[in-house]
Amino acid sequence: MAEHSLVDLRSDTVTRPTPAMRRVMADAEVGDDVYGEDPSITALEERVAAMFGHEAGLFVPSGTMGNQIGMRLVCEPGQEVLCDADAHVVTYEMGAAAAIFGISTRTVVSAGGRLDAAQLIEQVRPRDNWHLTGTAAIAVENSHNRGGGLVQPLAELQELWNWSRRSGVAVHLDGARVWNASVAAGVDLLTYGRLADTASVCLSKGLGAPVGSVLVASAERIATARLWRKRLGGGMRQAGVLAAAGLHALDHHLPRLAEDHEHARLLAKRLGVDPASVETNMVVLDDVDAPMLAEAAKAQGVLISQVSARRIRLVTHLDVDRAGIDRAADLLGGLLDR
Template sequence: MHINLISDTVTKPTQGMLDAMMSAKVGDDVFKTDPTVNALEEKVAVMFGKEAALFFPSGTMANQTGIKLHTQPGDQLICDKYAHIYNYEGGGVSFNSGVSCKLIDGDRGMITAKQVEGAINPPDFYHSPLTSLVCVENTTNKGGGACWDVEELKKIKEVCNTNQLAYHLDGARLWNALVEKKENALAYGTLFDTISVCLSKGLGCPVGSVLVGSKEQMQQALRVRKIFGGGMRQAGFLAAAGIYALDNHIERLLEDHQKAREIGEVLSKLTYIKQVEPIETNIIIFEIDEKFMTGDTFVEKLKEKDVSIIDMGQGKLRIVTHLDYTDTMHNAFLNILKNL
């Protein structure tokens, strides 16, 4: 029994999802005539109270399109130093949009309104890049699945409004935050100009993310997606998986969170674990005490037990629980940790 905990992107479609995919009505989405893609886009737009949405093959492309919509080459965006758009999107901010990032040293990937205000370049000082966008990520990947306080997000929105800045949410794992904090998607729709949400992480779809915003923004996004090579034809087979996941897989994310907490409890009691970061959702980030073994050795020992986790570098290891991580796997993994 292989236990794969490197990410929540490793899942396979459930039988119900496969049935929905195989029975999907499809057209050519490049011509916007795929009824299932259109239905998915409408469904997500309504969830967030936005005018329109656009289906993308990846979260990176959705984020990169959002950034492109709000900036001009030479501009600067503000984000946390842990931000996915800066660390894990291949330098796309600079390559695709010609934009630089002003990095803020936040707390587990989360920044404050005061920090944002202090990072804005004076708009009349033409020697520095023009600040045009603030990007935040919820939950934070590198921050260990941390959930934002929505009140702080509202304060940042006020700073954006005062300084005429756009506001984009990388909501790849926003579903996890919504169920954990008992929050509503509509509240996020009122806060942000654009939001990207991922279907292929906790929700268990094989492919896909969705960008939401105004009708005008999504018309622009359609052109940007084309330039990025993101047009798909009979994409309704993939969109059907998204619709099924939104209807069936959101509330069950709490099961992943509970399993993650239980793993964290076991790790924190082991002598060879130096530190376990706070666990709010489905991501566990921890460090090995190198008096006992190195992180590489720990990863190899787990591999020998047919367990896969990921090394994030800088001494940090990561475990991510997900839809395909069963109760049987969970009990086996806890025993492996206790007896390693």
């Protein structure tokens, strides 16, 4: 089947630059960013930092690099980061915190990824006890990928932040899809940003840019982050062509995320999933023969993700329109009815 006829619901990472985005990339003003001379990157970093209420930003190639540098800024080797057991930073980032930075991670099993501030705080270990690995930071993911795109409760985020100011334990936000959380919950980005010491936000998922994330923090921390980016091989030259895509996405693709959420709820309803359980752009099918369903759907031009042998994840995004949603619903509904 021709590529253009595929309905790809595996992830919102499969989005491709729109024609308008490609035009601004082609026309981007560029310079050598390692020398701090790329105006498009500077504009993107300053804009994203301001959106989240931070002093400075750093453009990085991936969300994984943004997360790992962000955690290193607030956690020393030999200390630990505490997070949810299904968090992206400990599930999909190849043990980078330990392998590269000497940072330990410890996890807490939550109710499907939903943040419970008191539960996390209870597990924090002091840093002044030489018998223990001290907890330097807590990482929070919003929205939560393996939680099916759930949005973290603002009250819990606020409680964690208030406690962190008293305790000296930092908060890192994995905000890969914080844009979705903001649109779904009606919470502005400034509020989310001000509840974290460091935050990594992704441009190449729902916003549709081809590459890149931005790490935001204080100016002092971002200056250190630039050193870590260079050490990790993330220094980029005339990367303003990529930053231009991010700027275009911020101008044009933020409000339309609500359409993806609507499509996800529609898809859920068509497949017998409670639409109220769909908070952003992800639909989870549990207790299904995932390998069979994925293979049968692929044979007919619909791509879906197997989370496990009994779980499927469907992710809506700007490259799948209403017709594509209907086609996927018809096909998957028929397969599920067999």
